[in-house]
Amino acid sequence: MMVLALHPEWQEMAREEVLQVNMILNEVLRLYPPVISLCQHTYKDTGIGNIHLPAGVDLALPMLLIHHDPEPWGDDVEEFRPERFLGGVSRASKEQIALFPFGWSLRTCIGQKKYNSSPNFLVSSIRDSLLRNHVKKLNL
Ligand code: HEM
Structure with missing residues (x-):
C-alpha cells in the first residue's frame, strides 16, 4: 500500500484491473448463477414494498x-458483456436491480464479501492454469 501510494x-x-475483474465476475454470475432459485415462507403477515403478504405464503x-x-x-441478455456493469450493478439493468447471485437483504450470503474482495486470486488462478496448459503443450 505504501509503495502504491x-x-x-x-x-x-x-x-x-479490480473494477474490470468485478465486472467479469458479475457477468459470469448473472449468466450462470450457482444458486438458480430462492424460496421463502411467510410465517406471519408481512409486506414487500406496497405488496401485502398474509401468513402461510410460499x-x-x-x-x-x-x-x-x-x-x-x-x-443482448444472452450475450457475455461485462461492460454492462461499467456504471455499477444498480445501473446495469433497467429500472431496478435484477442481479441476485448471493440473495438479498437479511439472509444474504456471508461468502459474498470474501468473493468480491478477492477477485485477484481468481484472476491469478485462471492465469496460472492457462500457463500450465501452455507449458504442457510445449512439452517443457
Ligand atoms: C460464488 C459463490 C457463492 C454464491 C453464488 C452463493 C450464494 C448464496 C445464496 C444465493 C444464498 C442464499 C441467500 C438467501 O437465502 O437469501 C447463500 C447463503 C449462504 N451462503 Fe453463500 N454463496 C457463495 C459462496 C459462499 C461461501 C464461500 C460461503 C462461506 C464462506 C457461503 C456461505 C453462506 C451461508 C452461511 C449462507 C446462509 C446465510 C443465512 O441463511 O443467513 N457462501 N449463498
Whole structure:
C-alpha cells in the first residue's frame, strides 16, 4: 500500500484491473448463477414494498429467469458483456436491480464479501492454469 501510494500510476492501473475483474465476475454470475432459485415462507403477515403478504405464503425468486429476462437486461441478455456493469450493478439493468447471485437483504450470503474482495486470486488462478496448459503443450 505504501509503495502504491508512491506510484499513483500503478495504483490507478491496479484499481482499473479490480473494477474490470468485478465486472467479469458479475457477468459470469448473472449468466450462470450457482444458486438458480430462492424460496421463502411467510410465517406471519408481512409486506414487500406496497405488496401485502398474509401468513402461510410460499415465495419463489427464480434467479436464473430474472438474470436472463430481456426486460430488465435488454435484447443482448444472452450475450457475455461485462461492460454492462461499467456504471455499477444498480445501473446495469433497467429500472431496478435484477442481479441476485448471493440473495438479498437479511439472509444474504456471508461468502459474498470474501468473493468480491478477492477477485485477484481468481484472476491469478485462471492465469496460472492457462500457463500450465501452455507449458504442457510445449512439452517443457
Ligand atoms: C460464488 C459463490 C457463492 C454464491 C453464488 C452463493 C450464494 C448464496 C445464496 C444465493 C444464498 C442464499 C441467500 C438467501 O437465502 O437469501 C447463500 C447463503 C449462504 N451462503 Fe453463500 N454463496 C457463495 C459462496 C459462499 C461461501 C464461500 C460461503 C462461506 C464462506 C457461503 C456461505 C453462506 C451461508 C452461511 C449462507 C446462509 C446465510 C443465512 O441463511 O443467513 N457462501 N449463498
